[in-house]
Amino acid sequence: MIDDFRRNACPSLHAPMQTGDGLLVRMHMTEPCDPTDFAALCELAGQHGNGIMEVTNRGSLQFRGFGDASVAKFADDAISLKLPISIGVDVETGPFASMIARQLAKEIRRALAEEQLNLAPKLVIAVNDGSIGASADLSADIRVDLSIDKRWRIALGGTEESAHIVDFVEFNEVGSRVIGLCRQIAAHGPATRGRDLVIPTSPGLLKGPQLLKGENASVGLFSWGVDGEGSALGLRLSPTVQDARLFAQLCRTAAHHQGDLRFGGGKAVYFTGSRQHCTSLLEQAREFGFVIDSCDPRLAIAACAGAPACASAHYITKDLAETMAAEATPFLDGSVKLHLSGCEKRCGCRETRDFLLMGSPEELSLSLDGEMLATFSQADARREMAKLQRFVADRRQASETTRMTITRIGRAGLAAAFERN
Numbered sequence: 001m002i003d004d005f006r007r008n009a010c011p012s013l014h015a016p017m018q019t020g021d022g023l024l025v026r027m028h029m030t031e032p033c034d035p036t037d038f039a040a041l042c043e044l045a046g047q048h049g050n051g052i053m054e055v056t057n058r059g060s061l062q063f064r065g066f067g068d069a070s071v072a073k074f075a076d077d078a079i080s081l082k083l084p085i086s087i088g089v090d091v092e093t094g095p096f097a098s099m100i101a102r103q104l105a106k107e108i109r110r111a112l113a114e115e116q117l118n119l120a121p122k123l124v125i126a127v128n129d130g131s132i133g134a135s136a137d138l139s140a141d142i143r144v145d146l147s148i149d150k151r152w153r154i155a156l157g158g159t160e161e162s163a164h165i166v167d168f169v170e171f172n173e174v175g176s177r178v179i180g181l182c183r184q185i186a187a188h189g190p191a192t193r194g195r196d197l198v199i200p201t202s203p204g205l206l207k208g209p210q211l212l213k214g215e216n217a218s219v220g221l222f223s224w225g226v227d228g229e230g231s232a233l234g235l236r237l238s239p240t241v242q243d244a245r246l247f248a249q250l251c252r253t254a255a256h257h258q259g260d261l262r263f264g265g266g267k268a269v270y271f272t273g274s275r276q277h278c279t280s281l282l283e284q285a286r287e288f289g290f291v292i293d294s295c296d297p298r299l300a301i302a303a304c305a306g307a308p309a310c311a312s313a314h315y316i317t318k319d320l321a322e323t324m325a326a327e328a329t330p331f332l333d334g335s336v337k338l339h340l341s342g343c344e345k346r347c348g349c350r351e352t353r354d355f356l357l358m359g360s361p362e363e364l365s366l367s368l369d370g371e372m373l374a375t376f377s378q379a380d381a382r383r384e385m386a387k388l389q390r391f392v393a394d395r396r397q398a399s400e401t402t403r404m405t406i407t408r409i410g411r412a413g414l415a416a417a418f419e420r421n
């Protein structure tokens with residue numbers, strides 16, 4: 001059944017992946033969505049899966065908890081909604097990209113669909129016009145970034161900062177250059193990524209024009225568009241509120257007004273509309289428990305599905321996330337993240353930076369920046385994490401962030417927080 005699904009005539013829903021709570025489906029929206037249609041998708045996720053919805057760091061959607069039969073049904077029903085689900089290679093734009101950037105992305109998608117190249121399944125092409133929330137710091141295999149002289153910089157394998165520069169070209173040359181690079185990548189086999197191509201950069205290109213920098217779009221209300229005439233509400237789902245059906249309710253409220261729904265880098269969700277509409281939607285989002293405040297400590301916590309949703313989990317990640325969010329201010333001040341993973345698989349918490357609390361059959365292990373700090377039982381988790389917070393709070397100097405304090409104390413010093421009294 002899974003193989004059948006992978007060969008599905010519409011590859012817009014990525015091949016489902018087996019996880020501890022069943023099959024996971026990931027999809028990317030290429031354009032702003034109609035909130036009513038998206039509400040229907042969320043209802044389907046609750047009907048066929050376990051109703052857990054996540055937004056990834058790249059702004060893709062994940063729905064979890066499907067079986068072999070239900071995932072195929074979900075895929076069929078989702079396709080029938082006619083949402084702008086990505087087909088084939090991911091060609092990403094920012095959530096507030098201009099018409100020109102969207103058109104460019106569309107042309108690249110169309111050309112790639114005709115070429116049928118055998119490319120790595122995770123290959124990403126980013127078209128970045130410097131618009132709000134464009135996430136220049138997300139890595140891509142091929143980058144197309146707009147410069148201040150209106151030419152587009154073509155680069156390989158990296159973020160806006162780190163990618164290897166190939167050329168600066170005019171708008172009408174972008175498509176052919178990108179497809180040419182894709183052909184070169186495909187010629188080296190389906191495991192090849194953009195960073196693997198060796199193309200020398202001429203020294204002149206390194207002094208090329210600056211790129212347009214997009215503002216970060218935060219959570220809460222903000223203005224966008226020409227002269228800032230548009231309004232939007234930015235929010236996050238939060239580790240404790242990932243209920244697709246609850247999100248569907250918010251979408252249905254949004255559908256009463258003219259506006260749309262967009263997803264962006266950094267797990268961002270945006271509703272657009274009039275200022276009045278976005279303000280009333282913000283109140284409902286707050287009532288439902290979504291994150292609508294940039295100071296919310298939940299922004300610093302990433303938790304996997306955990307027990308009981310996931311059969312592989314060794315602790316209830318969401319409960320601990322809730323406790324930490326309620327009790328851990330100012331520890332979770334945004335300068336460090338806390339990743340809560342129910343088992344060693346670490347779904348959604350791949351980074352080795354920051355704090356990671358990982359479950360195993362015997363105990364929970366807490367590491368910092370990839371190095372072990374302490375181990376303790378599940379029953380002691382809340383008490384031990386509270387000890388860590390108090391330890392850091394007692395040593396925090398004026399105007400220090402948590403990251404600054406723990407860097408000054410050092411990992412060995414921090415381990416003293418867990419010494420038995």
Ligand code: SF4
Pocket residue numbers: 019020021304305306307310311312313314341342343344345346347
């Ligand atoms: S990391 Fe979490 S969601 Fe993933 S398999 Fe382990 S317990 Fe399940």
